[in-house]
Amino acid sequence: MTRKNFRADTGVADVIDFAARARCRSEARGLDPLAVAVTMLAETGSAPAWTDYSTDGWDDAA
Numbered sequence: 149m150t151r152k153n154f155r156a157d158t159g160v161a162d163v164i165d166f167a168a169r170a171r172c173r174s175e176a177r178g179l180d181p182l183a184v185a186v187t188m189l190a191e192t193g194s195a196p197a198w199t200d201y202s203t204d205g206w207d208d209a210a
Contacts (some may be wrong), residue, residue, distance in 0.1 A: 167192050 150158040170191045190193075 167194070 170188050171184060174187045
């Protein structure tokens with residue numbers, strides 16, 4: 149797997165990239181969502197927050 153050559157002063161891009169790769173690896177193994185969350189917590193030190201976002205200002209599609 150190639151590494152993105154993206155420089156971020158805060159290092160946030162690397163953390164997001166690592167978390168995304170960890171989640172993709174777990175999902176590719178066929179783990180259920182709870183197992184994916186536990187694996188990501190163990191690998192990255194933070195729990196995924198799939199619903200931790202604001203929809204303020206977004207129009208509903210339906």
